[in-house]
Amino acid sequence: MGFDQIRQRRLSDDIVEQLEGMILEGTLKAGERLPAERALAEQFGVSRPSLREAIQKLIAKGLLVSRQGGGNYVATSLGSTFSDPLLQLLESNPDAQRDLLEFRHTLEASCAYYAALRATDMDRERLRVAFERLQDCYARAGEISRAEEGEADASFHLAIAEASHNAVLLHTIRGLFDLLKRNVVTNIGGMYKQRSETRDMLIGQHRELYLAIIEGRAEDARGVASRHLMYVQEVLEEVRQEVQRVARAERRNGL
Secondary structure, eight states: OOOOOOOOOOHHHHHHHHHHHHHHHTSSOTTOBOOOHHHHHHHHTOOHHHHHHHHHHHHHHTSEEEETTTEEEEOGGGGOSSOHHHHHHHHHOHHHHHHHHHHHHHHHHHHHHHHHHHOOHHHHHHHHHHHHHHHHHHHTTTTSOHHHHHHHHHHHHHHHHHHTTOHHHHHHHHHTHHHHHHHHHHHHHHHHHHOTTHHHHHHHHHHHHHHHHHTTOHHHHHHHHHHHHHHHHHHHHHHHHHHHHHHHHHHHHHO
16 A cells, blocks of 8 residues: 655745735735735744745735835735726716626625624724714715715725625625725715705614624624615616606707
8 A cells, every 4th residue: 555745844835824814814905015024024933034935935826926125015906806997887887887786785785794793893893983984974964075985985884894704705895895985976976966865864774784783683784784775776776767867858858
């Protein structure tokens, strides 16, 4: 009977495994610079040659990039689910906007459910900060830009994804962050004009979602997230129909 030789595991492989885990769980974010080599070696309790070997392996895998004289970074492409040109197409196409909302409906309801089940104290604190920032934007209506409100809204939903402790959900939401932010910026003005109660509805829905997650009510969190996106879809459909009616009336007036 023959036996295969057992290969001795290299220390650099253990370092690679740790860094890969940190990237996967979102501790190391796309585009983020790694600590200086000396500091990182001390944190891991390893020699600098072993650390360098691990970093080279991660660079070869495309997970890290090295910049001349500027250190090592998590590859920015890891956080880009869509390219900038595609973002612009999705942003300008009404059907694509509807598709995005349908996708968010499925995605964010799951994020909310798992966040309510799995959030740690640190997750809840990050979620509280994101929620209070969003509430502050609502309170300063008319004083802030749509871009600031859009970023606060997207950041709140990103904090929920982080609290879900599901790597696939998290990286999907991160990859969509710019698209989500632009989606809010594009839609929010029309929604506020369409229904006078929209701002109050969004404030209430986000508060209800926040509390359901903080209190660990998973099914409630999923239901609130679903109703929130259904409401947004409903109002935006009204906006779309109104725009079509106005355009039709203008064409008739021009005949």
